[in-house]
Amino acid sequence: MGIVLMKRTDIVKANIIKKRVGDDFMTGYLLALGNQLRERMQNGVVEFYFHKKDTGEVRRALGTTMHSLVKNHVVNHYAGSSTSVIKFWDVEKSAWRSCQIQSLIKVC
Secondary structure, X not given: OOOOOOOHHHHHHHHHHHHHHOOHHHHHHHHHHHHHHHHHHOOOOEEEEEEOOOOOOEEEEEEEOOHHHHHHHOOHHHHOOOOOEXXXXXXXXXXXXXXXXXXXXXXX
């Protein structure tokens, strides 16, 4: 058995995800997927899929948080980070959007 090290923010995120999905395996998977997406969006545009909260339909997004691409679009509402939501600049819609971590399906 190996040792898993987690940041304090990851523990908070994991607790939120666990309450929403109720499954330990899915909690770990979604936490890792969300962290991967956030990290990759800092360096470029990433294609990913998630379930829309209001309709439940699957949505494809091309998103980024790369400073050089969003520096002209920073709004205080989206400036901070969130433990339960992934905020991103939607390059196709030219607007800030977000998705809940437990809604993630796939990061391409």
